[in-house]
Amino acid sequence: MQGRKASVIITYNGKNASTKLNEYLQSFTYTDVASGESDSIDIVLSNIDKKWLGSWFPAKGDKLTVSTKLTNWSKTGDKKFKCGDFTLDEFSLSGRPLEANIGALALPVKESFKTTDRNKTYKKVTIEEIAKEIAKRANVKLVYDAARIDIETIEQSENDCDFLFDLCEKYGLGMKVYSSKIIIFDEAAYEKKRSVVTIDESDMKSWSYDTTTNKTYTAAKISYTNPKTKKDVSITVGEGKHVLKISEKADSKADAEKIAKAKINNANKKMTTMRIVIMANPKIVATSNVTITGLGKLNGKYAVDKVVHSIGSGYTMTLTLRLIQNRIGEKTNKVYASGKNANYIVKQGDTLWAISKTFYGASTKWKNIYDANKEVIENAAKKHGKANSSNGNWLWPGMELVIPNVEES
Structure with a gap:
């Protein structure tokens, strides 16, 4: 099998420019974003013969269609990955070394x-x-x-x-x-879809992990004025002490609940994130899911928020991931236990109130769980630099709790 090779296929204003541009290509970056931003490309080219100062000088608004071509990547033969259609948005020249930099965005034809x-x-x-x-x-x-x-x-x-x-x-x-x-x-x-690949720690060129549990909300309270009765109405989604307060225009109770669920889950969804660099895999795109293994308590199913493709001396992907967790206000699978006591492993976003409701059908029995696990919870709090757990307000993923008297509830 011949060696792996990655190249860029570029159509520029309707003409195939791949052969000419690849001759001068220094680096190529394609940023694929799940939501909130436009996809973009950045191309750095050698300008050693100064063509970009003359006949090749581009114009803002020029159109590019770009794909990457993988040769002998995982199997013998070629495989193409379409990056998309782009509009030239930025162009810069520099020297020395003499270089041209093209930046383009995936925007509609009409500005x-x-x-x-x-x-x-x-x-x-x-x-x-x-x-x-x-x-x-x-x-x-x-x-x-x-x-x-x-x-x-x-x-x-x-x-x-x-x-x-x-x-x-x-x-x-x-x-x-x-x-x-x-x-x-x-x-x-989309978070419920299957992972497209499993990525083990041994597959990663580099990785980093970040979590911000202090920003986790357990409930959302939305206040709005009923458009028909003109009365102020408050609705709460979820349970617990960490309440996200929302003031939004809503058309009805159902509309207010949709807005509240969206707000709290959007606020919570990036509380645990990872950034990893791997060899390029065309199966992975922004909006897909991947499974991480080989990292102990960091293992799990993650949503892909951003993929940065980089072609230079090689072809790598930098993935921005967020841990997929139970969403507030949505139904979750019931946990069944055998015997009077059950064991439960804490996951990101869990609270004693939510765990109590899962096992007992009511959040009010949270103190039963706290009392049965007080030593475990308080020791974990001290290990994480807290003076105490604030009566079980602080939990950490991986903690094993005993849920007492499940069958008697």
Whole structure:
């Protein structure tokens, strides 16, 4: 088998420029983002013969279609990975060494999608219908992969791109622009998909891990004015002491609950993250899931938030991951126990209130669990630099708890 090789295929303003550009290619970076940003590319080229100062001088708005080509990567033969369609957004020259740098974004053909503010009122529509109208204005296709969400009325006062992203985020949806398409998807549903690959620690060129448990919310309280009765209404989603307070316009109780669930889960979802560098694997894209092994208590299923492809002396991927955890306000699988006592391993985002509700059907029995595990919980708190656990308020993943008298509840 011949050695692995990675190259870049580039169509520039409709013409195949791969052969010419690869001759000068210093490095290529493609950033694939799950939601909230446009995909982008960055190309660094040698300008030793100064062509980029003359006949090759580019113009903002030039169009590029880019793919990577893998030769003998995992099997004999070639495999292509399409990065997408891009619009040149930045161009710079420097010397010495003489270099040209091209930056491009995955934006629709019409610049108004990102640059033109609009004042518009939408009434009695769905998010999909709003997205279809915006996609039509931008001259791109819409891929909508989520449940129907009704909107009674909403005001737009910003550009289409920012308005649509903010609307999607408000209801727990992700949005990205890829290859002349606006893609909207249900983040919770995508987290339930199977992992596309398993990545062991031995497969990683480097890795880092970060967790911020102090920012974890266990409940969300939303206050809004009922549009029909004009009365102030408060709704709580989840349970516990760490409450996220939300003030948002809502059309109904059901609408308020959707907004509250989206807000709290969006606030919590990045409390445990990893950043790893691996040899490129075309199966991994932003919005997919991977399973991490070989890292002890860090093992688990992670969502891929960002993939940075880098081609230079080799071809690597830098993955930004977040641990997939139980979402507040959504049904979770019941845990069954045998005998009077059950054993439970604490996971990210767990609270004694939530564990109590899972086993006993009510969160009010949390103190039974705390009393049965007081020594374990308090010792763990001290190991993590806390004076105490604040009556079980602090838990850490991997702790094994005894759940007493399960059958008697």
